Amino acid sequence: MTLADYLPIALMFVLGVGFASVAMYFSWRIAPKKPTPEKLAPYECGIVPLQEPAQRFPVKFYMVAMLFVIFDVEIIFLFAWAVRFDQFGWAGIAAVGIFVALLIETLVYVWKRGALDWNVARRARYRRVVAPERVQEEAA
Amino acid sequence: MVAVTAGDWFSTPENYVFLAIALPLVFAGWRVVTSSNVVHAVLYLVGALGGSAALFLLLGAEFVAWAVVLVYIGAVVVLFLFGIMITRAPIGVEVELSHPLRVRISAALVSGALFVLIAIAALTAFGSESIPEAEVTRTADIGQSIFERFVIPFEVVSVVLLAALVGGIVIARRDPSPEEIAAGKETL
Amino acid sequence: MTGWETLLTAAIKVAVAFALLLSLTIVLVWFERKIVADMQNRLGPTRAGPYGMLQTVADGVKLLFKESVTPRRVEFALYIAAPIAALVPALLIFLVIPIGRPFTLGDRVIDLAGTDLNVAVLYVLALSSLAVYAVVLAGWSSGSKYPLLGAVRASAQMISYEAAMGLALVPVILFTGTTSIRAIVDAQAGEFLSFLGIWNIVLVPSFLIFFIAGVAETNRAPFDLVEAESEIVGGYHTEYSGFRFALFFLAEYINIFNISALTTTLFLGGWHGPTFGAPEWLAWVFPIVWFFVKTVALVFVFVWIRASLPRMRYDQLMQFGWKRLIPLTLVWIILSTVAIGFRRFGAPWG
Numbered sequence: 001m002t003l004a005d006y007l008p009i010a011l012m013f014v015l016g017v018g019f020a021s022v023a024m025y026f027s028w029r030i031a032p033k034k035p036t037p038e039k040l041a042p043y044e045c046g047i048v049p050l051q052e053p054a055q056r057f058p059v060k061f062y063m064v065a066m067l068f069v070i071f072d073v074e075i076i077f078l079f080a081w082a083v084r085f086d087q088f089g090w091a092g093i094a095a096v097g098i099f100v101a102l103l104i105e106t107l108v109y110v111w112k113r114g115a116l117d118w119n120v121a122r123r124a125r126y127r128r129v130v131a132p133e134r135v136q137e138e139a140a
Numbered sequence: 141m142v143a144v145t146a147g148d149w150f151s152t153p154e155n156y157v158f159l160a161i162a163l164p165l166v167f168a169g170w171r172v173v174t175s176s177n178v179v180h181a182v183l184y185l186v187g188a189l190g191g192s193a194a195l196f197l198l199l200g201a202e203f204v205a206w207a208v209v210l211v212y213i214g215a216v217v218v219l220f221l222f223g224i225m226i227t228r229a230p231i232g233v234e235v236e237l238s239h240p241l242r243v244r245i246s247a248a249l250v251s252g253a254l255f256v257l258i259a260i261a262a263l264t265a266f267g268s269e270s271i272p273e274a275e276v277t278r279t280a281d282i283g284q285s286i287f288e289r290f291v292i293p294f295e296v297v298s299v300v301l302l303a304a305l306v307g308g309i310v311i312a313r314r315d316p317s318p319e320e321i322a323a324g325k326e327t328l
Numbered sequence: 329m330t331g332w333e334t335l336l337t338a339a340i341k342v343a344v345a346f347a348l349l350l351s352l353t354i355v356l357v358w359f360e361r362k363i364v365a366d367m368q369n370r371l372g373p374t375r376a377g378p379y380g381m382l383q384t385v386a387d388g389v390k391l392l393f394k395e396s397v398t399p400r401r402v403e404f405a406l407y408i409a410a411p412i413a414a415l416v417p418a419l420l421i422f423l424v425i426p427i428g429r430p431f432t433l434g435d436r437v438i439d440l441a442g443t444d445l446n447v448a449v450l451y452v453l454a455l456s457s458l459a460v461y462a463v464v465l466a467g468w469s470s471g472s473k474y475p476l477l478g479a480v481r482a483s484a485q486m487i488s489y490e491a492a493m494g495l496a497l498v499p500v501i502l503f504t505g506t507t508s509i510r511a512i513v514d515a516q517a518g519e520f521l522s523f524l525g526i527w528n529i530v531l532v533p534s535f536l537i538f539f540i541a542g543v544a545e546t547n548r549a550p551f552d553l554v555e556a557e558s559e560i561v562g563g564y565h566t567e568y569s570g571f572r573f574a575l576f577f578l579a580e581y582i583n584i585f586n587i588s589a590l591t592t593t594l595f596l597g598g599w600h601g602p603t604f605g606a607p608e609w610l611a612w613v614f615p616i617v618w619f620f621v622k623t624v625a626l627v628f629v630f631v632w633i634r635a636s637l638p639r640m641r642y643d644q645l646m647q648f649g650w651k652r653l654i655p656l657t658l659v660w661i662i663l664s665t666v667a668i669g670f671r672r673f674g675a676p677w678g
Binding site (some may be wrong): 004005006007008009011013014015016019020021023024026027028030032033034039040042043044057061064065067068069071072074075076078079082083085086089090093096097100103104107111112116117118139 | 333334338339341342343345346383391392393394395396397398401408411412414415422434442443444445447449450453455457470471472473474487488490491494495497498501505507527542545566568570571572574575580629642643645646650651654655658661665666668669672673678
Binding site (some may be wrong): 003006057058059061062063064065066067068069070072073075076077080081082083084087088094096098099102103105109110113115128140 | 157181199210214218219226282284294297299300304308327
């Protein structure tokens with residue numbers, strides 16, 4: 001690798017940022033600007049915004065991101081192994097096998113804990129696992 | 141990509157590239173700890189990490205550079221952002237993060253000590269060694285050292301990752317209580 | 329090459345790539361609208377230019393002259409940065425895709441790709457993971473609830489499918505033994521029927537998973553919950569109008585092209601194809617034609633999927649990603665590793 005390989009990337013970066021900025025500025029200069037209070041309000045299909053959005057998001061988004069970090073690290077390791085696959089032979093496959101087995105273990109754990117269940121599945125899991133007696137009461 | 145002695149510092153173009161990367165990096169790092177808005181702090185962190193990736197590129201360590209972008213900027217910082225979204229008011233509110241003075245002073249002392257420690261370690265380990273252009277780190281070489289020299293740590297890493305995730309889930313996850321369900325407050 | 333020549337070559341490549349992407353977007357939008365219209369028994373655009381081909385140009389010019397409303401509660405710096413953050417990674421990814429065979433000019437060999445990186449596959453993944461920032465920035469800085477909801481949804485979706493995408497590429501790297509895209513294309517060259525080599529599409533599950541994850545990464549139907557009008561208005565770019573919106577739109581179509589081009593390059597032999605024994609001065613045209621034929625065919629699949637499948641529900645989307653696609657990818661990685669291991673090293677016990 002030489003820095004020359006990255007020259008087109010740097011140029012494209014500058015060109016992309018430049019094009020986007022100039023185009024937005026140009027458009028802002030030539031387009032009409034007639035702000036009204038209604039136009040500047042947060043867009044909610046014409047309904048007057050009544051309440052602030054929810055202050056917090058469900059924690060499951062955080063768990064997806066956590067799982068993603070782990071998979072990302074795995075991808076890096078797998079790439080590093082895959083380019084020298086021929087050299088490591090079965091020993092390499094064994095090392096990666098243990099690694100991937102633990103990754104699968106992680107996924108199974110998360111799955112069984114219900115962290116991958118969203119809305120409908122989560123509700124079903126709740127009925128099945130946490131409060132089966134309540135479901136029976138409702139049925140009675 | 142040739143390290144130089146102080147005398148011909150100005151004649152090596154790499155040094156100017158280094159400066160162009162390092163100065164914004166230091167600024168971004170400074171703003172990470174001084175921004176009073178968490179989201180801004182996180183975005184400055186993206187800048188700081190991007191700068192460090194660029195420094196790796198300058199050193200010829202392509203694989204490490206893009207791994208930093210993929211894992212740190214693409215995943216870890218996104219995790220931070222999600223962390224902010226689930227714990228703090230996401231819209232419009234400036235979150236005041238300033239700590240009392242004694243906390244700041246002790247933080248400054250700790251980071252100063254860390255800086256000195258790392259600087260001494262780097263200087264004693266490498267001194268004024270230079271990186272010959274031929275020895276630029278390639279993906280394959282990284283793979284080689286992971287799978288020949290560092291196999292055991294590599295396997296341990298996967299256990300650590302598993303443990304970290306289990307810990308995260310145990311802390312974050314809780315099935316809703318029947319009262320919450322009855323009140324319609326289950327976080328579905 | 330001297331420094332100036334390097335700079336000049338790079339500048340020309342970048343300018344050509346940029347112009348190509350902009351004009352391709354114009355064509356692709358028209359292409360999509362026409363195809364969807366045909367599939368839905370409508371006419372689609374007919375007025376601007378022959379067969380309505382200039383409709384996209386007209387729309388672009390219109391957006392340039394439209395008011396860019398800046399809602400009261402936006403955080404301006406980040407609000408303006410979001411469209412730029414959407415466009416730039418899309419432009420950068422295209423640079424590593426070779427669109428044709430290298431050709432010689434005088435005594436120099438010039439690649440028909442912006443640049444050739446040793447770690448191009450990693451570069452592509454890293455840059456596509458940056459696309460999340462455009463979404464999060466737009467949603468967060470708009471100061472409005474639907475963009476924020478759309479942004480959180482979209483970013484969770486994008487990172488989920490990004491994981492599947494990265495894992496799907498592991499067998500490809502195993503098979504070809506390189507992360508350089510040029511080397512991956514070269515590994516698919518061959519002599520059968522005078523052109524056909526072993527394309528990586530023999531790794532069928534990787535191909536399918538990569539493409540499906542690509543559709544989800546670009547937030548296209550049936551994974552377009554990001555802009556589910558019935559639930560969250562326009563999604564993360566609800567508060568964007570005028571040319572600021574146009575930039576998001578441009579980035580989306582460049583991404584569609586990028587995913588199709590990457591699938592072509594990584595799985596369908598890239599620019600390889602028959603040259604029909606054409607003379608040398610003409611032969612370099614065919615690879616470019618083959619590259620675009622394959623890529624446009626994949627873009628057609630994008631459009632076809634959009635016209636055929638209804639939008640998924642969010643829980644279905646996340647479950648499909650984590651409970652179907654990723655376990656499938658992991659099983660496929662194990663199977664392909666063992667199979668390739670047996671072929672290359674023989675049985676471990678023998």
